[in-house]
Amino acid sequence: MTVRAGDFSEAVSLGMFRVTSVPSAQEWTATFEGREVVVASSVGLKFSSLDEDVARRGFVSPEQSRAGVSAYGEIRRLTGMPVEQSVADVALPATKVWEARQGGRLEAVHELGRVLSGSAVVNSRGAWTVVPDAVGAPVVTLRLGDLGTVLDVADEIDTDQVFNEVVGSFEDANGNPIYATARVTTGDLAVSGNYGTNTRYYSSELVKTQAQADRAVQSVLAQSIGAQQYDVEVQCHVNPVVEIGDVAQLVGWRRPLVGRVRRVSLSDSPYMNVTLRVDRELS
Known part of the structure; x- marks a missing residue:
């Protein structure tokens, strides 16, 4: 994207992509010294994120990871692409x-992202990274300005998805069952309180010990009771350095707002549309 303001002009890279089709092409001609020559041309492009390369590349036969290999190491092996470590690595148990x-290689990478407590994506530098589930400190600021707007803020709260008890069912390396339970015992969401008990069941093939099972159900419980997520549609000044997965703070609105960028829509307008996923605190 080229950003211009008066005499100032600067080109900013939006990322690396794979061109998937050329839907249109046009040429402009002029007569010069009795000959018609092309003076300008325009080509329309459709392009996709580089995770398209991984989606297209299938497994010839089922492949097995090695016990103890790191999750990031397995992402490197499966994709053959650069990987930037953004969260703590873990060993596959x-x-x-x-x-x-179809799409099995990309599904595998996404599953490894979940093992790392996040979502695996390709960033603007063409490298795989993991966007953590937890919303951390803001790394970028969105500004509304005079004509910027917050288009939609959800006021609805759906408590059906707020679980205060998580029951995990797993198997160890020998096929023996492993069970783990985590529940809220104090506060407004306690299982013994007026809210009652709302149970979620969880399992994972990558959990193979009791300690891993205990950590897994506690993590799922913390995500459930800590917050409920909702999307906010924001129209704000263009900022070409904003990437999907960034934690952004919004300034210029009636209250502070911090969320993770889930979608960005750019055009030749000085404004862009951004979808922020925001946590609503429940307790």
Whole structure:
């Protein structure tokens, strides 16, 4: 994107992409010394994120990871692409079979992102990284300005998805069952209080010990009771350095707002539309 303001002009890279189609092309001609020559041309492009490369590349047969290999190491092996570590790496607790099916390689990378407590995405530098589930400190600021608007703020609260008890069911390396339970015992969301008990069941093939099971259910419980997420649609001044996965703070509105960028829509307008996923604190 080229940003211009008066005499100032600067080009900013929006990322690396794969061109998937050329839907249009046009040429402009002029007569010069009795000959018609092309003086300008325009080509329309459709392009996709580089995770398209991983989606297109299938497994020839089911592949098995090695026990103890790191999650980031497995992402490097499966994608053959650069990887930037954004959260703490973990060792895969057991062998995992990646199925040979359409999109199976990309599904495997996404599952490894979940193992790292986040979402695996390709960033603007063409490297895989993991966007953590937890919303941290803001790294970028969005400004409303005179004509900027907050288009939609959700006021609805859906408590059906607020679980105060998590029951986990797993198997160890020998196929023996492992069970773990985590529940809220104090406060407004306590299982013994007026809210009652709302149970979620959880399992994962990558949990193979009791300690891993206990940590897993506690993590799922913390995500549930800590906040409920909702999306906010914001129209604000263009900021070409904003990326999907960034934690952004919004200034110029009636109250502070911090959320993770889930979608960005750019055009030749001086404004852009951004979807922020915001946590609503419940307790």
